[in-house]
Amino acid sequence: MGITSEALVLACSAIGAGLAMIAGLGPGIGQGIAAGHAAAAVGRNPGAKSSITSTMLLGQAVAETTGLYGFAVAIILLFANPLIGKL
Amino acid sequence: MTQQLSGMILADVDFYIKGLFKYNLFGQELWFTTTHVGLIIVTIVLLVLMIVGHHKIVRAKPEDKPKGLQNVLEMAVSAVDNMVAGIMGEKGRGFRNWICAVAMFILFCNISGLFGLRPPTADYGVTLPLGLITFALIQINGLRAKKIHHITSLFQPSPILFPINLIGEIAVPLSLSLRLFGNIMSGTILMGLLYGLLPAALKVGIPAVIHVYCDIFSGAIQTYVFCMLTMVYINDKISD
Numbered sequence: 001m002g003i004t005s006e007a008l009v010l011a012c013s014a015i016g017a018g019l020a021m022i023a024g025l026g027p028g029i030g031q032g033i034a035a036g037h038a039a040a041a042v043g044r045n046p047g048a049k050s051s052i053t054s055t056m057l058l059g060q061a062v063a064e065t066t067g068l069y070g071f072a073v074a075i076i077l078l079f080a081n082p083l084i085g086k087l
Numbered sequence: 088m089t090q091q092l093s094g095m096i097l098a099d100v101d102f103y104i105k106g107l108f109k110y111n112l113f114g115q116e117l118w119f120t121t122t123h124v125g126l127i128i129v130t131i132v133l134l135v136l137m138i139v140g141h142h143k144i145v146r147a148k149p150e151d152k153p154k155g156l157q158n159v160l161e162m163a164v165s166a167v168d169n170m171v172a173g174i175m176g177e178k179g180r181g182f183r184n185w186i187c188a189v190a191m192f193i194l195f196c197n198i199s200g201l202f203g204l205r206p207p208t209a210d211y212g213v214t215l216p217l218g219l220i221t222f223a224l225i226q227i228n229g230l231r232a233k234k235i236h237h238i239t240s241l242f243q244p245s246p247i248l249f250p251i252n253l254i255g256e257i258a259v260p261l262s263l264s265l266r267l268f269g270n271i272m273s274g275t276i277l278m279g280l281l282y283g284l285l286p287a288a289l290k291v292g293i294p295a296v297i298h299v300y301c302d303i304f305s306g307a308i309q310t311y312v313f314c315m316l317t318m319v320y321i322n323d324k325i326s327d
Contacts, residue, residue: 054311054315058312058319061308061312061316062316064266065262065265
């Protein structure tokens with residue numbers, strides 16, 4: 001039983017989408033480090049808890065951007081595949 | 088067998104934008120989608136809320152204790168006021184209206200997933216215009232505050248860095264809109280997968296935990312982050 005070229009592209013796209021989500025590794029580590037340092041800062045200076053929390057959330061949201069780029073690539077490969085049209 | 092199985096699972100998964108009916112405009116075939124339905128409902132809810140709130144606040148007596156809707160609105164307005172004053176200072180007073188409007192719009196869009204709508208912000212066609220409006224605000228206010236130095240600052244500290252500075256400017260609306268879209272879209276996909284995979288008996292109760300995280304927590308955080316970053320970027324341009 002032969003594999004059609006369309007099926008091959010779809011299968012490789014699914015693998016590529018999975019590989020693209022490895023981009024979630026970096027933001028995970030980065031957000032963890034940010035949260036750990038924020039916890040240490042709250043421990044040293046409990047009075048500044050609210051401003052530390054808002055700074056931490058803002059920094060985490062910015063750090064998340066690279067992970068979301070990987071997520072966008074995965075979504076495009078799965079649901080709006082540009083490669084199928086090239087066949 | 089496997090094809091049947093995956094087809095069975097995929098048939099239940101529901102997170103796509105669906106077209107309801109199509110119409111022609113200027114020779115283009117356009118679709119009225121679930122995003123439009125969500126946007127219209129969110130806009131109507133916000134309009135009704137604001138009109139009712141306006142009537143209540145206009146008729147409120149200053150010596151009475153505020154209660155009900157008036158209380159909620161005063162809390163929201165003073166929270167946004169404090170946020171803008173904390174980040175932008177006195178110069179940013181004019182931006183309170185825009186920040187409050189965009190915060191309420193994004194918040195209501197994000198939590199509309201709780202009420203069975205497909206969140207409009209899980210459509211890149213909604214978040215990209217929001218990012219582009221922020222981009223226009225940044226550039227226009229930069230030009231007004233710094234005049235020609237706004238352009239020449241792209242060539243600082245060395246003209247060789249001009250392409251990198253330009254990319255840095257253009258990446259702002261892209262990353263703002265992608266951040267909002269990605270977070271809400273991932274929540275929508277998670278909810279769709281969960282609802283598709285759970286047997287009917289377990290669909291009551293268990294998804295509520297994920298709803299709290301994906302719709303309420305993530306939605307509120309992303310609203311806060313969008314407004315915060317908008318203010319930080321604008322303040323970067325208008326302050327000396």
